[in-house]
Amino acid sequence: MKTYIKLTLISLLIISCSSNENDTTKSITYPSFGSEIEVTINGLSFDAMEPFVSPNGNYLFFNNLNDGINTKLYYATKVNDSTFNYVGELIGPNQTTTPHLDAVADLDNNGNFYWTSTRNYPTELNNLFHGTFDSGNVSNIERVQGDFNKSIPGWLVMDHGISLDGQYLYFNNARFDEANCLGPCETTLGVAQKDNASTFNTLPNSVTILQNINDSDYIYYAPCISSDNLExxxxxxxxxxxxxSTVFEICVAVRSNSLSEFSVPRVLFSEVISNLIEAPTLTVDKNIIYYHQKTSDSHKIIMRYRN
Known part of the structure; x- marks a missing residue:
């Protein structure tokens, strides 16, 4: 769940690298990005977190502060790469009774919208939802089913990222134990393939695909797959x-084709918690990366152009 460290269990529910490079990574070409540019959302007066740009580039989706009390999904329309006009709440995904959390937007090229929600939790443990997006409205809302949902108390799908064609779901399983851990106690990334409109099941070689990324020494979240499935x-x-002193890192791993395993990752940017950075997302042409950063009085969306 693509945030502010998810200071509470319910906010961590939602929350799209290794710097020790060996000889095998020296021949790999990793993307790099230029200096940071703060994104302006005209008319917005509160926090903007977990950004996602629609495949057509016209919409910027985001949620407000991930406090798990009144967290909602919003959208803005594009003026230029670093400027958007605030429109308002998305119609459909947001719950109305507090405490609640609806956050972490994803949208594929066919208008299928995905997000995480605490609705009816913990009675129902599957917390990933989908619907049909059209001009600020999300309809035909259903839970996303499949074996990537552990359906075990304490385990949740904390984050997710959908491929551009909608066929692959990059999910983040996380185990919570509020008595013993601040945030998730452990996390694992996986890849699932679409079976039908409401169901994804884990790829047989999911572990192999992500074997260079998953590391039990780290907590992972906010996965985002590039439009060509290579980053x-x-x-x-x-x-x-x-x-x-805890350092948060935005990382990238790459591969030469969409069926192979990812490389050893590289850290792109890092900050200590006071300047927290999280939740990277990429435009379809891969030329811009967006993410959010904690500032002195809020959370802002930041962008960088690809070098």
Whole structure:
């Protein structure tokens, strides 16, 4: 769940690398990006987190503060790469009774919209939803089914990223134990393939595809797969007690074709918790990366152009 460290269990529910490079990674070409540019959302007066740009580039989706109390999905329309006009709440996905959380937008090229929600939790543990997006409205809302849902108390799909064609779901399973962990105790990334409109099931070689990424020493979240399925972006931090020195990293792993395993990842950007960065997402042409960052008084969306 593509945020502010998810300070509470319910906010962590939602929350789209290794720097030790060996000889095998020296021949790999990793993307790089230029200096940061703060995104302006005209008319917005509150936090903007978990950005996602629609495949056609016309909409910027985001949620407000991930406090798990009154977290909702919003959208803005594009003026230029770094400027958007705030429109308002998305119609359909947001719950109305507090406490609640609806966040982490994803949209494929066919108008299928995905997000995480606490509706009817913990009676129902499957917390990923989908619907049909059209001009600010999401209809035909259903839960996403499949074996990627552990359906075990304490385990949740904390984050997700959908491929452009809608055929592959990159999911983040997380185990929570509020008595013993701040945030998730452990996480694992996986890949599932679409069976039908409401069901994804884990690929048989999911573990192999992500074997260079999953590491039990880290907490992972906010996966985002590029439009060509060759670059996987995500956020991570070292497992253990979170302190003022805890470093949050936005990372990328790459591969030469959409069926092979990803490389050893590379850290693109990192910040300590006071300047927290999270939830990378990429435009369809891969030329711009967006993410959010904690500032002195809010959370802002940041962008960088690809070098």
């Amino acid at each position: 996987l972006y995500y956020t991570r931090y070292l497992k253990g007690q979170i302190t003022s």
